[in-house]
Structures are given as structure tokens and as C-alpha cells.
Amino acid sequence: MPEFRKEPVTGRWVIVSTDRAKRPRDFIRTQVVVQKKGICPFCPGNENRTPPEILAFRAHGGPNQPGWTTRVIPNKFPALRVEGDFDREPDGLYDRMNGIGAHEVIIDCPEHIASLGETTDTNTANVFWAFRERLADLKNDVRLKYTLLFKNHGEPAGASIEHSHSQLIALPIIPMAVQEELDGSRRYFDLHDRCVFCDIIRQERRDGKRVVHEDEDVIVLAPYASRFPFELWILPRRHASHLEFAPAEIYRGLASTLGRLLRKIDRALECPAYNFVLHNGTMKETDSPSYHWHLEIIPRLTRVAGFEWGSGFYINPTTPEEAASFLRDTIA
Amino acid sequence: MPEFRKEPVTGRWVIVSTDRAKRPRDFIRTQVVVQKKGICPFCPGNENRTPPEILAFRAHGGPNQPGWTTRVIPNKFPALRVEGDFDREPDGLYDRMNGIGAHEVIIDCPEHIASLGETTDTNTANVFWAFRERLADLKNDVRLKYTLLFKNHGEPAGASIEHSHSQLIALPIIPMAVQEELDGSRRYFDLHDRCVFCDIIRQERRDGKRVVHEDEDVIVLAPYASRFPFELWILPRRHASHLEFAPAEIYRGLASTLGRLLRKIDRALECPAYNFVLHNGTMKETDSPSYHWHLEIIPRLTRVAGFEWGSGFYINPTTPEEAASFLRDTIA
Secondary structure, three states, rough: OOOOOOOOOOOOOEOOOOOOOHHHHHHOOOOOOOOOOOOOOOOOOHHHHOOOOOOOOOOOOOOOOOEEEEEEEEOOOOOOOOOOOOOOHHHHHHHHEEEEEEEEEEEEOOOOOOOOOOOOHHHHHHHHHHHHHHHHHHHHOOOOOEEEEEEEEEEEHHHOOOOOOEEEEOOOOOOHHHHHHHHHHHHHHHHHOOOOOHHHHHHHHHHHEEEEEOOOOOEEEOOOOOOOOOOOEEEEEEOOHHHOOOOOHHHHHHHHHHHHHHHHHHHOOOOOOOEEEEEEOOOOOOOOOOOOEEEEEEEEEOOOOOHHHHOOOOEEOOOHHHHHHHHHHHOO | OEEEOOOOOOEEEEEEEEOOOOOHHOOOOOOOOOOOOOOOOOOOOOHHHHOOOHHHHHHOOOOOOOOEEEEEEOOOOOOEEEOOOOOOOOOOOOOOOOEEEEEEEEEOOOOOOOOOOHHHHHHHHHHHHHHHHHHHHOOOOOOOOOEEEEEOOOOHHHOOOOOOEEEEEEEEOOOHHHHHHHHHHHHHHHOOOOOHHHHHHHHHHOOOOOEEEEOOOOOEEEOOOOOOOEEEEEEOOOOOOOOHHHHHHHHHHHHHHHHHHHHHHHHOOOOOOEEEEEEOOOOOOOOOOOOOEEEEEOOOOOOOOOHHHOOOOEOEEEEEEEHHHHOOOHHH
């Protein structure tokens, strides 16, 4: 029997369709494999093929030279520009403003690999440390309200360059889905004086069936109202609204957990394309009792059909309980 | 210079990125071509391969026999079931309910074609007439609150069967994105005592640059804050909240406009996959002064990247002005 499930933060209903239940092998997908065609602009030695770096962690060498482990550069084809004045104007009944913001690329590691599952935990921790530094720096720009940090892995997930990288888009607005999550968790807090994500963690730890992994620092869940098969959330165990204020051990814990999880996903689902998105507190706040940062990972296993865009309504052919059980049993 | 534009109904901001501007030929896409492999369950003569029909328009023949022009059947692998009692129950802090609802398939025409652009206007009008009859019939089920009517055209858009068909999902809830549109148009109405869609039509007719087509009955727009390249909306010129109460001439006008538009899209964009979704009033209302039904068409030209799901925030590489101009100049 199919079932409606309500996501407790935003209130979104999802159909979890057990009749159409899909096992990992039933999904059509493109395997993401490293092809290494042509010259890679993200490989060491090709620093002159990218805009000058904004930030780099390096063992040796000067700026824009080899020797780095993680490197942050402006996007060569930015969707937004940092320069210019911030103008808002009406256009009849419409509103517009110029495209002020930042669009950066985080080159995860010097090796020409496609996935963070293939690098060391230390390297992955550096990537999150780069997120932290960029989040802190961009807060100095008072025009900006929210920073999106995300990864498109594999061409079906929107990646145009193969070499493992993440992206940052800093915006003068708070995106709608983020606002809905902030509002929803605020409503829950007003009602219960507790963080909804902390309550989710509490219940999931008791139930166990949707928990993929848990250690002292973080927990990995297949969320109750997963929109997509094998959707996964990594949350810090202790309440925290902003990644950038997390203690150093969280970065290490997050890195090793993410690495293990990506290796499990690659093994269980045959190297699928995936996206991850950091859900973080806003730039104006430093600490919120109602919001809880987390990383959402979505393997691209199904085609998003039209009605899902038209309605914000999702049908998920794999229960999160099955997904969690399958991934728990997969060797990393 | 990239630009933020605000969608006046929901308040969603979109980046229209003119720097990354893409012309129709720049998009990677799969051409949707009819392959006709194996036996098609939707072709006349194979009626016994589908569940028994719910509705059919036919020139001759009995139920579940050839002779029909448009045929409505239950989905063989439904995401929801009509049978059973409607149970809601808590699951700790979560909410769930059983998957009551309807999931139907509208087989658009007897010919084994992939697109409504290839059939006659009379046939397409029949498809909308079938939408109308199903909408009216499903209103008798008091458990249901909203009916989604949509089409997935081509495999990249989520179609699993090639023969031209549409789908219907009737739900005991109002989907979140639909609710946002209803709420947004209501807020506008409360402020101005006018329908926001009527105001959009008024402004677009005066401006002209985002109008693709216009006749006595309907208008086709590339919306100001298009989320996707070549996103198109067909709206009735005169205010109406529900398709099912439209006068007969609207169905004819809608059918001939949609047919022409799909032929233009096929010619301009080389037969892309696309989705369309009917945005309609709710099942409990019969007439709303603030809501205005319309059909949203989204050609699948770009990969939706991860951050778009994480944020509800879209970057569109083609301005609606360019898209409209290009389609105006394309022969149907």
C-alpha cells in the first residue's frame, strides 16, 4: 500500500510508493567514471587556465602555482558578479535587481578524481574547512544574505568539469526553499521550545531503522519523508545552526563519514551521479536555537518528472527504511 | 550583467543569466523520436493489455475495444489507490496517511505518435475535454482536494511509454507548490482587488516582448521570471480559475494553440523532451477571483543541478525575451 508521509520541517507531503518498490539494481543510471579527456583546468600545473585563486591550502609553492591541496577560485562563467552597486527596481508589476553575489568553485583536491570518496579524510576535511573560511569571509559583504554550498557530481547531476569540485553561490536574498525550512523549524521551536532536527535525531536513534551510520559527531539518516530514493542527510549530533562555527572535530567527523558514505553509495548503486547541498543558517545570524545545519545528499537515480516541478510533490519508489538497511549492509 | 527577477505570484527569485546566454542550439538534449519497439499497450487492438477504461470518446465499438479517439484508464502501477479507508496517524513526531487517491492515464489519441503536436486540433481538444470530465467526476470523492494533470513527453522527461499520453493524480492534500501559488495570488488579490495573472496578461500584452502568441481565447507567454530556458505558460485571456468550467471554445482555442506551440518547439529546439502541468483551482472551490488556471510547459533542455533542489532557486541561461522572440519567428 502506498503511503503519504509528511516532512516535519517544511510540512511537505511525499508519496512513498512501496508497490512500485525499486531495489538498487532497478534504477536506470549513468555510471560516473573518470575519462580524463583533454587538459583539465583544475589539475595542478594548469592554474593559469583558471581565474586567480581566492584561497588555497598549500604545502608548498606560491599563489596560483602547484603545491595546493584545496583551491578556491571564482567561477569562470559566473551566474553572479561581486562588483557593482546593488540596484533594485520595479518593472511594472515585476521586481528585479542586478545580479550581485559571488559564484566560486572549490577544487576539492589536486588529484584528478571525480568523487570525494576517493580522496583522504584529511583532504575532505580541508574542503569543509575551505567552506568555513569562505562562509566567514563572505559575511563581511553586508549585501549578502545566504550562501549556498553544493556539489554536482557527474554530468547527469549538472557537473560540466570532471575533476572533483564543489561550488558556492552567495546571494542577496534567502532562497525560497531555505526560507521554508527556516520558517518551519521556527514554527516547531515556537510550539515546543525544541529544535525539530534535534527531535528527529532523538526519534531516529530510538527507532534505528532509518539510521545508516552514527558516531560521536554526526548521524546519517535516510529521512522519513525522503523525496528521492537513497536521499541521505548528515547532521551534527549536537545542536548547531551554522557549519562555520563548528569545532574542528566536527570537520574531521564529517569528512570521514562523508567519505565512507560515498564509497557505500558507489558500491551499492554503481557509481551514480549525485548532488549534495549544505543546509546552513543564514549569514546575518550567528546562532539559532531552531535551525540545525545538515548536508543533504541526493543520488540521481530517477528522472524528475514534470509534475514534481509543477507541484513540489514527490513520489519516491524506495522506502527510506529499505535504503538505510541496504546501505548499512554495504561495505564502505 | 546577470539579473535577479522575482516571480510576482509566489515571490520566487530567479537568476536570468545573460552572460551565460544560451541559444537554442547550445543545449545538450536527447531528440525524442518514435521508435515503436515491441507491442504498444496504448495502441488500438491492445485494450486488453491495460486495466479496463474509465472513460473513452469513441466513434464506434464497445468499451475496451478499438474505435476510441481518447481513452482514460487507471495507471497499471498506481502511485495511489482509490480503494480503502482514509487513515491518518502519527508516527512519533511524524505524520502519515495511507495512499488514497487516483492515478490515471489519458491515452491522447489512437495513433502511435509521441507528441500532441502531431495530432489534429480536434483530437487535442478531446484530450482537454477528457481532463474536464475526469476533474468533474473526481470532485464527487470528498476525500480528494487537488487533481494534478500533466504530461511527461520523452524519456528524459520521465515518460516510460512512448505513445502520446497524459497523466492524472488526484490527491487528498494540496501540494506545497500549488498552495504557494494559491496563497500568493490571494495575497495579491487582497492588496489590489485584482487577479495577479490578469495583471500579468495586461502588462505582457502592452510590452509584447515576452508574448509568443495571442488570439481571442488564450495567450502564450515566456514568463518574466522563467526558471527554465523556453519555459512557456498558456493562459486563458479572460479570468477563470478552473479549466473544467471553461466554455467549449476555450478547449478548441487551447488545443490549436498548444498544437502550434509544440510544433514550434519541435522545430526550434529539435524535438526536445518536455513536461506540461496544468495549474488549476482546487477541487473544493468552483470559482476563485484570485486564481487563474494556466498550462505550464517546460522543455527539458538543461540538467537541474543539485543546488536547485536544495534551494528552490533557479538559474536560467536564456532570457524569456530571447525565447519568445525565437519562437515567434519559428514557423509552426
